Amino acid sequence: MSRRLLEIAVASRLNGLLMRLPWSRSGTRLAWNDLSHAMILLPEYSEEEVLAYAASCPLGRHEWAVLLKAFDSPPVLTTLVDAVRNFDEILEGPGYIFGVDSLGLDESFVGYDLAEYDGGDRLTFLLNPPIDVRSDV
DSSP, X not given: OOOEEXXXXXXXXXXXXXXTSOBOTTSSSBOGGGSEEEEEEGGGSOHHHHXXXXXXXXXXXXXXXXXXXOTTSOOEEEEHHHHHHHHXXXXXXXXXXXXXXXXXXXXXXXXXEEEEEOSSSEEEEEEEOOHHHHTTO
């Protein structure tokens, strides 16, 4: 499957999910100290090791992914393998990878099966969202 741009409304919906999670004081990334997470330093892992690591996290339950770089930019739909192998190219900087369950016109997003790319050398996976946001998905 080739990559597909989605409508801005999808970016807005995903941004809404992100806003329910705790954010750092700078407001530029999630407050990972307040969230159950796993983080890898990308230079220390091969591409295959990064794929295996992603597969061991909740994001890895999905065959498809949506990459979000900004709430006002069209997100990109692709396979999870393509997303994990090429997130730096697709996002062109910091952003998020969300797991997707279906590919219909109204994509079914899991929302909190996600990873944050810091735009540099870190990929952080959300392992378990806070209880107070789980029912919102």
